[in-house]
Amino acid sequence: MNSMNIKKVLVVDDSPTDRYVLTSLLEGEGYAVETVESGNGALSKIREGQPQLVLLDGAVPGTSGYQIARQLECDPDLKDLPVMMYGAREHGADCVWALCQGVRSYVVKPLDPEELLTKIGAID
Numbered sequence: 001m002n003s004m005n006i007k008k009v010l011v012v013d014d015s016p017t018d019r020y021v022l023t024s025l026l027e028g029e030g031y032a033v034e035t036v037e038s039g040n041g042a043l044s045k046i047r048e049g050q051p052q053l054v055l056l057d058g059a060v061p062g063t064s065g066y067q068i069a070r071q072l073e074c075d076p077d078l079k080d081l082p083v084m085m086y087g088a089r090e091h092g093a094d095c096v097w098a099l100c101q102g103v104r105s106y107v108v109k110p111l112d113p114e115e116l117l118t119k120i121g122a123i124d
Contacts, residue, residue, distance in 0.1 A: 006082070006123060008032045010051035012042045012068065014060050022055065025113050039063030043071060046078065053123065056103075058087035058094060066101050073102030082123045086111060 009031045011022045019035045026033045036045045040062035046054060054072070058065035065085055072078045084105045085098045095106045105119045 006031070006052045006120065008034075008049070008051045009053045009055055009120075010042070010045060010049060011035045011055045012037075012039065012045075012060055012065065013057040014038060015057070018057065022111075025116070026055075029117060039065065039068050042068050046072070046081070051081070053120065054081060054083045055120075056083055056085045058085050058098060066097060069098065069101035069103050084119060084123070086116075 009026055011019055011026075011033060013019050013022065013035070014037050019037070023033045023035060034045065034049050034051065036042050037060075039060040042054070042056075042060070042063065054068075056065040056068060069083050069085065072081055072083060079102070083103045084107065085103045086107045086109055087094045087098070088109050098106045104123055107116055107119060
């Protein structure tokens, strides 16, 4: 189910449990995974680590997931970097707002591993 193009993923989440679960799931599928626990550290980690996908909790402390997505979308060097966001509400304003910020896909917590991997696999 691993996308042929995406090999390296950055997970941005303040929850150690969620970071552990996502890292275990993605590494089990062959992805190289780095993590960061706040939005403030995400942009520098993206520039340093050059991930091929950012998996972003919309509610990280500091710079929010939405702000990170918008900053990436406005950066000529990073605007093509795929961003997938996850959050607590399925069809609410969060999903719409995330997509307006340049997020390619949105998934709802609790995360369904199969759905998450399918959506990652669908990203070019």
